[in-house]
Amino acid sequence: MSIISKFIETDVLVIGGAGAAVMSAVRASREGLSVTLVSKGKLGKSGNTIMIGGGFGVDGEGAREVLGLTDANPAYTREKALEKLVYSGFFLGDQRLQKLFVDLGPKATGECLEWAKEAGQPFHYYPASVSWRSSGAVFGRAVARGVKKGHSIAVHEDIFIAELLKKDDRVAGALGIDIYSGDLVQFNARVVILASGGFQPFSLQNSNSDMTGDGIAMGIRAGARVRDMEFLLYIPTILEPWYARGSILPFLLTFSPVLKNTKRTDLDGRELVFPPDEKYKVGPTTTKVNKALMAExxxxxxxxxxxxxxxxxxxxxxxxxxxxxRKGLREFGDSYREFHREGYYNGTDLARLAEDIIKNSKRLKVSFGNEYSMGGIVVEPDFSVPGVPGLFAAGEVTGGTFGAFRSGDGLTEMLVHGYVAGESAAAYAKRTERMLPGDAEQKAAFILSPFTRPRGMSPIEARTRLEKICDEGFDFFRDEERLAGAYRKIIALHQSLQELSVPLADRRYNLEWLNSLIVRNLALLAEIGIYGALNRRESRGTHLRADFPGVNNKEYLFSFVASVPGGLVTGIPQPGSIVYEKRRPEAYHLPLVTENYLSVADFLAEKVLHGA
Ligand SMILES: Cc1cc2nc3c(=O)[nH]c(=O)nc-3n(C[C@H](O)[C@H](O)[C@H](O)COP(=O)(O)OP(=O)(O)OC[C@H]3O[C@@H](n4cnc5c(N)ncnc54)[C@H](O)[C@@H]3O)c2cc1C
Structure with missing residues (x-):
């Protein structure tokens, strides 16, 4: 008898329950195929889509022509938008994906704005930056509405997908765990779209706890390549007080007109200076560049x-x-009144926070927290995954749209990717025979293996160790010694995960068990990211090296592309079996940079902020 309890047949399987997934599912369903969306969280209430602090935007030319917004900033042309993406990605992005982002951004966001309108959700439009401001909850409701715009999309929530399933070389489905019953569920599909978001390996989390990189890791095990994994995006995030820990409020306050006269200091009170030089001044369409400048x-x-x-x-x-x-934080809250409970930003009580700041000698303790992962699965412009037939990927799970630094919007990215991926995956499914996966029982046995070991490391303890390794050695400001230490430790930890044990045999809502799979995924991605950071002996984008502050285009204008050749049926890659190639970007639309720069800030000032 099979150890798998439930079987579901579909033409197109989409893994994820947020923006990239819903847009992919809607577009695929319009091609007349059966589409199933499966998510470990709730539809429209999971993933980083519901965490957003600002909003999203497109270029002015596209907004005028496609969306009919006649007041959209005329200076922000398609050409300028492409230039911004290519340059602020420090030339590492795939220029074909960057062009798609610009060309299809207005159409894809236009569709999402329709969903929001139908769901009665407010989005505020700003013509100078050609962007819409909103909140995560608002965006989530728009996304949940979106799924109704497709043709009978079957939705399965609270199922954690642990592995992709294959028949020979082709992806033919996925295997998941019903989180509440603990049952194993097998999905058989002609084609699978991964839309499961990015990864975040640190202890301080400003992102959704879904951001464990499961899709990226599953993709690698299925034979996909990943790129740019050393590039993680960081923004000021509250450390204390405890009830506001993880909030990106300090970052948002940077852009708010209130409490402008704020100093940043180290914990000994020495001022951390953002040079007042005009050359670092951002304009309405380049505000995100502040993230990289503040980090440096x-x-x-x-x-x-x-x-x-x-x-x-x-x-x-x-x-x-x-x-x-008190007044400043009250006014900040008022500016978000339409999106959040009165007096609150997300879950943070602003009056209470004001009192705690005042008590703490008028200081708020902050850290650089990881908001987004630029790295991910290598995709073609139709969002197929090269070398892995039957697999497509969309949204933050992919790499290549933003290169070394995301100055564009993650929301626009997920919508554009889903827009194309849904359609191209459907076309693939139509020309493909249905095949039953051949590796489901073997993978199921591996997923259940931590229950068979009476003793071994606890998965939750392993995850805590992993976060400590990343906090200490892979954080936002890096050096050789700490990275080398982190690399040694992550390899040792990764190997030790063969021995994970889950003592509680009850599979229902068993977080130790889920973490045995999550920690394996995170360890694989952290190992690859740390390798890239250690071997990139320069600074670029969000990868800041104290010992190599310059941007060295002469030697490091390439992406580290990692894979496990042949993939992995189960388990952990043996030491040395992850293969790294250096891939130089192609100048599909804009010529590559050739000169070196003394710092990330100098590069951004000259290449992106000129004339801001
Ligand atoms: C604090 C914060 C603020 C941000 N602010 C902005 C902003 O203002 N503007 C902007 O453009 N971008 C912003 N971003 C980035 C943006 O939110 C993301 O880039 C975008 O939402 C990613 O969308 P996605 O659909 O690819 O992935 P996600 O929204 O992360 O969704 C992933 C989905 O996959 C599901 N999933 C994951 N793993 C599995 C699994 N194993 N099995 C089944 N399902 C799985 C999750 O439950 C979730 O439903 C912000 C991010 C953060 C963290």
């Missing part, structure tokens, strides 16, 4: 104190009276 300017000072205090600094409001701090 504040990061240097934080790095000097890292051994003592780790990744931590203060937002210092001592220029204000207690009443002004």
């Amino acid at each position: 300017f504040y990061g240097r000072g934080i790095y000097e104190q890292f051994a003592l205090h780790g990744n931590a600094f203060y937002y210092d409001y001592s220029a204000y009276t207690a009443e002004e701090i």
Whole structure:
């Protein structure tokens, strides 16, 4: 008798329950195929789509022509938008994907704006930046509405997909765990679209807890290549007080008109200076560049104190009276009133936060937290995964749209990717015979194997160790010694995961068991990311090296592309079996950069911010 309890047949299987997944499912379903969407979280209430702090945008030319927005910034042309993506990706992005992002952005976002309108959700439009402001909850409701715009998409929530299934070389389905019953569920499909988001290996989380890189890791095990895994995007995130930990409020305050006169200091009170030089001034369409600049300017000072205090600094409001701090946070809350409960930003009570800042000598303890992963699965412009027939990928699970730094919108990315991936996966499914996976029982036995070991490391303990390794050695400001230490430790940890044990035999909502799969995924991705960071002896985008501050285009204008040749049926790759290639970008639309720069900030000032 099979150890798999349930079998589901579909033409197109989409893994994920947020923006990239819904757009993929809607587009595939319009091709007259059966489409199944499976998510470990709730539809429209999971993934980073529901975490957004700002909104999303497109270029002015596209907004005028496609969306009829006659007031859209005329200076922000398609050409300028492409230039911004290519340059602020430090030339590592795939220019074909970047062109698609620009060309299809207005159409794909236009469709999503329709979903929002039908769901009665507010999106505020700003013509100068050609962007829409909203909140995660609002966006989630729009996405949930979106699924109704497809033709009978079957939705399965609370199923954690653990492995892709194959017949010979072709992906033919996926195997999951029903989180609440613990049953194994097998999906058989002609084609699978991974839309399961990015990864985040640190202990401080400003992202959704879904961001465990499952899809990227499953893709590698199925034979996919991944790229740019050393590039993670960081923004100021609250460390303390505990109830606001993980909130990106300090980052948003940077752009808010309130409490402008805030200093940043290290934990010993020394000011961390953002140079007032005009050349670092961002414009309405380049505000995101601030993320990279803040990381570099504040990061240097934080790095000097890292051994003592780790990744931590203060937002210092001592220029204000207690009443002004209260008023500032109240006004900040008011500016989000339409999107959040009155007096709150997401779950954070702003009045309470103001009192705690005042009590803490008018300081807020902050850290650089990881918001987005630029790296991911290598895809073609039709979002098929090269070398893995039957597999497509869309959204943050992929790499290549943003290269070394995301200055464009993750939301626009997920919508554009889903827009193309859904259609091309459907075309693939139509020309493909249905095949039953041949490896389901073997994979099921592996998934259940932690229950068979009476003793061994606890998966939750393994995850804590992994986060500590990444906090200490793979954080936002890096050096050779710490990276080399992290690389040694992550390899040792990764190998030790063969011995994970889950003592509680009850499979229902068994978080130790789920973590035995998650930690294996995160360890694979962290190992690849740390390898790239260690061997990239320069700074580029969000990869900042204290020992190599310059952008070295003469020697490092390439992406590390990693794979396990032949894939992995089960288990952990043996040491040395992950293969790394260096891939130089192709100049499909814009010529590549040739000169070196003294720092990331210098590069951005000259190539992206000129004339901002
Ligand atoms: C704090 C924060 C603020 C942000 N603000 C903005 C912003 O203002 N503007 C912007 O453009 N971008 C922003 N981003 C980035 C943006 O949210 C993401 O790039 C985008 O939402 C990714 O969409 P996605 O559909 O690819 O993945 P996600 O939204 O992450 O969705 C992944 C889905 O896959 C499911 N899933 C994952 N693993 C599995 C599995 N093993 N089995 C089954 N299902 C699985 C999840 O449950 C989820 O439903 C922000 C991100 C963060 C963290």
